[in-house]
Amino acid sequence: MPRAGLRSSPNNGKRRYFRQNAVGDLGPLCSPARGHGNSLGGVIVDSGTFPWTQYPEKFPGLNQPEPAYHGVVYTEKFGPAAFIARARTVPLRNTGAALAPMNAFLLLQGLETLALRMERHTENALKIAQFLQGHEWVDWVSYAGLPDHPHHHLAQKYMQGKPSAILSFGLKGGYEAIEDLIEDLQQSLASTQL
Numbered sequence: 001m002p003r004a005g006l007r008s009s010p011n012n013g014k015r016r017y018f019r020q021n022a023v024g025d026l027g028p029l030c031s032p033a034r035g036h037g038n039s040l041g042g043v044i045v046d047s048g049t050f051p052w053t054q055y056p057e058k059f060p061g062l063n064q065p066e067p068a069y070h071g072v073v074y075t076e077k078f079g080p081a082a083f084i085a086r087a088r089t090v091p092l093r094n095t096g097a098a099l100a101p102m103n104a105f106l107l108l109q110g111l112e113t114l115a116l117r118m119e120r121h122t123e124n125a126l127k128i129a130q131f132l133q134g135h136e137w138v139d140w141v142s143y144a145g146l147p148d149h150p151h152h153h154l155a156q157k158y159m160q161g162k163p164s165a166i167l168s169f170g171l172k173g174g175y176e177a178i179e180d181l182i183e184d185l186q187q188s189l190a191s192t193q194l
Contacts, residue, residue, distance in 0.1 A: 039103040044087055048080035062086060068093065121165030129167050137177065143167035 053075045056063035062082050065071040069089060074082040091097040099107075122145065129143035144155040144163035155163035171177040 039106045041099055041103060041107050044084065046081075046084040046087070048084075050083065052082055061090070066090070118165070119162065122162035125165040125167055126162075129169075132167075132169050137171055137173070137181075139170045139172045141167065141169045 052059050052062045062074045065073050066086075074086045078085040125143060126145045129141050129146055132138045132141045133146065143149060144151045145161065145167075146152060149155075151163075155161055171181060173180075
C-alpha cells in the first residue's frame, strides 16, 4: 500500500515538496507562519492521487455510504477530490470546524511578518551554531547553514543559504553533561509551537 505522508526534501530536483500519493496535515509546519499561540488553524494538502478505492477496508469513510449526506460515497462522487471533499464536510458538520473571522485576521498578521521573522531566526541559528562549534564543551554541531555540513550545498541551492532555524548539537561528557547544562540554564523557553 502506498504511504500517505509528507515529504519536504531539499534534494528533490523537481522541487515537489509532496511525493506522489501524499496527504498531509501541515498544521505543525504552519506554526512559524502564524508566529503566535493565539489561534488554532492549519492547512490540509491533498494531491488527489492517493488510491483510496484500492483499500476500502482501511478507508471506510471514503469508500462506504455516508448516511448523514444522503448516502454519498466520496470516492465515487468526487473521484480524486474524495479526501478533501470529506475533510470539508464531515468535520464542519460534526464540530463546526470553520475559521472565525478574528482568527483569520490573527493568522494573517503572522503571515505578514513571516519573511522577516524567518530571516532573523536563520541568522540567529547560524550565529549560535558558529558559537557552539568553537565552544570547548561541544562535541559536534549539526546545522545545514554551516559550510562543513554534508547538506550545506543543498541549503545554498534551494534555500538561499538559510536552511532553517533549528540545529542540534552534542556535548562532551554525554548524558551527565547535558543534565548539568539544563540545570544551569538561567533562561529557558518552553515552546508549544515546535
